[in-house]
Amino acid sequence: MATTRNFLKAHASRIAAIALVCCGALLSGCAGNISNVSETSTQGHMQAQAPVRPDNIYVYTFDSNADNVKVDNGGVMKKLQSHLGGSSVDEQRDAEANKVRDEVANEIVHQLQSMNLRAIRSDVPAPADQNVLIVQGNFDTIDAGNRRRRMLIGLGAGKSEVSSSVQILYKPAGGTPRLLQSFDANADSGKAPGMVETAGVGAAAGSIATAAVAGAGLHGISETKRAGTSADAKRLGDAVAKQIAQIGVANGWLSTQVIKGS
Structure with missing residues (x-):
């Protein structure tokens, strides 16, 4: 248990960055679907x-x-x-x-x-x-x-x-x-943001590579759907x-x- 806490504490900034990127990618997919429907004229x-x-x-x-x-x-x-x-x-x-x-x-x-x-x-x-x-x-x-x-x-x-x-x-x-x-x-x-846009969150925390990988997977899913x-x-x-x-x-x-x- 202590080991888990120490790991989370040591990698808090990286985990936070990945979480933000993941949320951003998911929200961009949802927002994209909503705006797409409204833009259908x-x-x-x-x-x-x-x-x-x-x-x-x-x-x-x-x-x-x-x-x-x-x-x-x-x-x-x-x-x-x-x-x-x-x-x-x-x-x-x-x-x-x-x-x-x-x-x-x-x-x-x-x-x-x-x-x-x-x-x-x-x-x-x-x-x-x-x-x-x-x-x-x-x-x-x-x-x-x-x-x-x-x-x-x-x-x-x-x-x-x-x-x-x-x-x-x-x-x-x-x-x-x-x-x-x-x-x-x-x-x-x-006009949902791409990986470069969302990976910027990870870059600010010094973990752009990890953030980009996480963002790539989620962007691939949302991109295919919308x-x-x-x-x-x-x-x-x-x-x-x-x-x-x-x-x-x-x-x-x-x-x-x-x-x-x-």
């Missing part, structure tokens, strides 16, 4: 009305342009993996775009279904005899950013980002689709689904309680 205005609850909501995969897709090729390992895999930059862009397109569409459907709405992912025209909402859009940006810069520097350096222009159309049974609302949606990995195009795609899909839900509330066929419970 939707802007638009109503152009028509959907007075009848739709029989189904058809979610179409958003279009993308290869020129708007950026992959993470930073770091030796990334370049080595690309070289060994034999994939060209164009192939990597296509793969990244297809992944994000699927993830956003699936997340929109998932969130709408959690609100007890009949959402269907589709690639065919909606049936003529149904009252439906049609969700379609285009990706303006799919940027994987640079994971190494996010982990080391943070504060927005190397951030990942996914943004899109979205159109919601309403088609009454036997009628033609008309634009209900258009808006922009954006999600990114935020950064990258997959995480951004989920946040963007959530934002689009919430915007659609607001349309339902405005037209009287969806309760605000349903949105709160989703």
Whole structure:
């Protein structure tokens, strides 16, 4: 027992530094998630009305342009993996775009279904005899950013980002689709501090190496959860689904309680 007390006393400054770094990394991960959600933006205005609850909501995969897709090729390992895999930059862009397109569409459907709405992912025209909402859009940006810069520097350096222009159309049974609302949606990995920023606490106590190692592990965990195009795609899909839900509330066929419970 005395030995333990002596150890803690002798290494108090180092333990305190590591604890502060760990707390800082964890808090930066949480703060990043909160700010990311709040930064996910939707802007638009109503152009028509959907007075009848739709029989189904058809979610179409958003279009993308290869020129708007950026992959993470930073770091030796990334370049080595690309070289060994034999994939060209164009192939990597296509793969990244297809992944994000699927993830956003699936997340929109998932969130709408959690609100007890009949959402269907589709690639065919909606049936003529149904009252439906049609969700379609285009990706303006799919940027994987640079994971190494996010982990080391943070504060927005190397951030990942996914943004899109979205159109919601309403088609009454036997009628033609008309634009209900258009808006922009954006999600990114935020501005959480990186290892260099949080390791400064350890440096002040003379234990930067230990602090950096502790910070690296926790940053790796939080970075994986809140950064990258997959995480951004989920946040963007959530934002689009919430915007659609607001349309339902405005037209009287969806309760605000349903949105709160989703």
